[in-house]
Amino acid sequence: MMDSSAILWLAATLLYGGIWLAWGRRAAGFAMLGTFTLAGLALAGFLAVGEWPEYLGRLAKTTVDRANKVDAAARDSEEDRACAAMSAAFMERVEIEWSREYSNRRVQSFYSPKVDSCIHVEATIIGNELEIRDLSHSILRDGGDRNLLLSCDSAGADSVVLDAVRSRGGLVYSVQYKEYLDDGFGGPPRTLKTPARPYTREDCERVLDKWMAILKS
16 A cells, blocks of 8 residues: 555656657657656655555565476476376276276375386275286287286285396296286296285285385386
8 A cells, every 4th residue: 555655756757747748749859768767756656655665575476386387387398298198098998898886995196207107006095905006018918918027915915026027038928927916025926826915905005115116207
């Protein structure tokens, strides 16, 4: 809110500037001087009424907002967008083909530069089911839905051993499970041996954490 001194200052600025502009019409040589004088006085009035700090604040906020948008755009890379599209297509398909209910699932998809793959992670909110998929078949190259890097539930875990898969060029369809899977902790996979006790949610999350440390490193 302007006080009386600020109003007087602005009025004087406009009056003085008007005189200069009028004189400038009679003497073209002074027109430019009159314009600059008006601008200078207007700026002085701007400072005097306390608008300058507010303007600087708005300018700073705009700069920060733009920087945040640029940062967000940088994070949302072309690879991440491609992976998000693959993830959405996968969920749309399995909702129909497998009758999978996503209201009880947390889903995360991202691009992993470490393995150059689109990673899709699902975990039930209620219950104990968890899986990681290589949707782009960058690691598991047999195609189709043979893209599970990890499948874990109360019956145990089948967890891909990356070095074993890589040594076979990602083609493991005809390879025995024991050659490229374990239980997430170095033991036999659930496909070959039932664990001594059922896996808890915490057990599956421990295996997930090991995978995420690799995929996001």
